[in-house]
Amino acid sequence: MPEGLNASAGHIPREILRFFESKGGHSLIVKGEAGTGKTTLALQLIEELSGAETTHYLSERVGDASLYNQFPWLARKARATELMVRGRAFLDVLYPRVAKRGARKPKKLLDEAISLLGTLNRDDEGPASVNRTELKKLEGQIVEGEADMSAPEDFGELKGDTLTFDLTSELPEIEYAYEIVDRALPRKSLIVMDSIDSLSEKYGVAQRRLVTTMQKDLVELSGANIVYVTEEAAQSQVDYLGDGVITLESSQHEDRRLRKLRVDKLRGCPVHDHTLTYTLAGGRMTIFEKSAHEGIGGQNGFEQIPDGADGAMSTGCADLDSLIGGFGRGTLNLIEFDEHVAPGLINFLCYSISANFALHGRGVCMMPPAQGTSETAHAWLAGMIGQQRFERNVRVLETQVSVKKDRMANVILLDGSSPEMDIRWDNFEYNLSEVSGPLACILSLDALNKIYSKEVMGPLSQLIYAVRKSGAVFIGFSTRECVERSVAASADTHLRIDHIGGQSFVYGEKPYTILHGAVLDKQGGRAKLSLLPVL
Numbered sequence: 082m083p084e085g086l087n088a089s090a091g092h093i094p095r096e097i098l099r100f101f102e103s104k105g106g107h108s109l110i111v112k113g114e115a116g117t118g119k120t121t122l123a124l125q126l127i128e129e130l131s132g133a134e135t136t137h138y139l140s141e142r143v144g145d146a147s148l149y150n151q152f153p154w155l156a157r158k159a160r161a162t163e164l165m166v167r168g169r170a171f172l173d174v175l176y177p178r179v180a181k182r183g184a185r186k187p188k189k190l191l192d193e194a195i196s197l198l199g200t201l202n203r204d205d206e207g208p209a210s211v212n213r214t215e216l217k218k219l220e221g222q223i224v225e226g227e228a229d230m231s232a233p234e235d236f237g238e239l240k241g242d243t244l245t246f247d248l249t250s251e252l253p254e255i256e257y258a259y260e261i262v263d264r265a266l267p268r269k270s271l272i273v274m275d276s277i278d279s280l281s282e283k284y285g286v287a288q289r290r291l292v293t294t295m296q297k298d299l300v301e302l303s304g305a306n307i308v309y310v311t312e313e314a315a316q317s318q319v320d321y322l323g324d325g326v327i328t329l330e331s332s333q334h335e336d337r338r339l340r341k342l343r344v345d346k347l348r349g350c351p352v353h354d355h356t357l358t359y360t361l362a363g364g365r366m367t368i369f370e371k372s373a374h375e376g377i378g379g380q381n382g383f384e385q386i387p388d389g390a391d392g393a394m395s396t397g398c399a400d401l402d403s404l405i406g407g408f409g410r411g412t413l414n415l416i417e418f419d420e421h422v423a424p425g426l427i428n429f430l431c432y433s434i435s436a437n438f439a440l441h442g443r444g445v446c447m448m449p450p451a452q453g454t455s456e457t458a459h460a461w462l463a464g465m466i467g468q469q470r471f472e473r474n475v476r477v478l479e480t481q482v483s484v485k486k487d488r489m490a491n492v493i494l495l496d497g498s499s500p501e502m503d504i505r506w507d508n509f510e511y512n513l514s515e516v517s518g519p520l521a522c523i524l525s526l527d528a529l530n531k532i533y534s535k536e537v538m539g540p541l542s543q544l545i546y547a548v549r550k551s552g553a554v555f556i557g558f559s560t561r562e563c564v565e566r567s568v569a570a571s572a573d574t575h576l577r578i579d580h581i582g583g584q585s586f587v588y589g590e591k592p593y594t595i596l597h598g599a600v601l602d603k604q605g606g607r608a609k610l611s612l613l614p615v616l
């Protein structure tokens with residue numbers, strides 16, 4: 082692995098790595114519009130595969146300082162490549178290797194004989210030297226003018242003390258790629274051509290001709306792996322020449338950037354997810370794994386998150402605190418999610434807020450989301466904050482009690498017929514009078530609607546008013562279908578969670594934020610929620 086290389090930063094689809102790790106040579110076309118992360122993906126492939134293969138990055142972008150900041154090892158590789166290419170160009174001026182225009186082309190029979198001998202000499206361990214059959218044909222066509230060349234015949238021009246080379250009269254970068262593969266044999270090589278568009282324009286040779294040449298010589302006959310980066314986002318003839326095609330897309334979701342990686346084909350490699358979402362945060366491509374966020378219950382402890390310096394109370398998630406600034410006293414906070422978001426994620430968020438409030442010594446009065454009960458709340462919170470703190474700091478609203486008698490003190494019974502009598506803030510405060518404030522009132526608006534139907538809106542508004550006036554915090558959980566526009570309009574913070582392509586994304590309406598992928602990881606019996614910005 083190159084010095085200074087950090088392969089743990091970001092990760093790319095495992096299917097792509099298996100594609101290149103399989104036997105034989107393979108070619109991958111990475112396409113997409115500018116800014117979608119094509120070069121980042123290609124360079125991460127070098128990082129991931131550098132331990133098993135000889136890797137090289139060939140590009141016109143040898144002076145891109147931003148890339149060197151992202152990938153410090155790239156500057157050394159780029160400098161070595163530039164010296165090799167320009168050194169070859171200088172030697173070619175002194176000792177031309179390709180015949181001048183008008184010279185006879187090598188006989189076709191000789192080319193075919195060389196190709197046949199190379200094939201006969203190849204064994205199961207792979208070729209001993211690189212095959213140059215197609216490259217010789219292409220260079221011959223360039224010399225004869227059969228390839229669309231617009232370059233002048235003079236290769237170099239002397240101006241004062243400066244000798245300027247015009248590299249368009251031959252194919253030095255491509256020839257260098259052949260030498261890389263040749264020197265590495267029998268070890269496999271990975272060559273990244275960034276971009277095939279610029280090489281095509283530079284030499285006046287069609288992209289499909291360049292790709293065909295390297296595909297036959299380097300991939301099929303020499304067992305090398307090649308990544309072709311192209312700015313052509315639409316389907317083209319070149320797509321049919323590569324063994325694999327990856328398309329990177331940048332789209333919009335609720336006027337926020339959303340990135341998608343589409344696996345169009347990976348020949349010989351099964352693909353389970355053809356469309357994945359990703360971010361370029363931290364200068365690396367990170368794929369958001371499709372996850373149901375289930376099986377997160379039964380927490381073994383919970384790490385208390387401190388409140389903000391401005392006095393705002395923590396949400397129980399450091400990344401979420403950074404996103405919305407925490408919960409202020411006397412505020413209305415709405416967490417809205419679509420029906421496809423996994424209950425496991427909503428539960429974890431709800432109980433993390435509850436646990437953090439309780440660990441700060443505050444009281445929590447809650448009606449759990451996702452059809453939760455007092456038993457559900459106990460199953461989550463007892464492991465996160467301990468049995469004693471749960472009994473002291475948490476009260477659960479419930480209409481039908483199915484709990485053990487020794488935990489009845491944690492339940493506030495609701496009649497279920499009169500919201501005016503059931504959801505009274507003074508009653509909630511009385512049940513938590515032994516703990517310090519400010520209290521948190523965490524309610525599932527879906528559950529309230531299910532119990533009381535539309536009759537709940539008046540009493541709910543009165544409850545929210547009372548919570549605000551007392552300096553407590555109201556946190557409402559609601560699906561998109563059940564959220565009341567009046568509640569959303571008056572909310573101090575409004576968070577949304579949407580399910581997109583198998584992954585949950587969090588973003589703020591108040592305050593306005595970009596999309597963040599929700600990554601829920603459980604290790605050692607304790608889960609942690611991280612929010613990765615979609616950059």
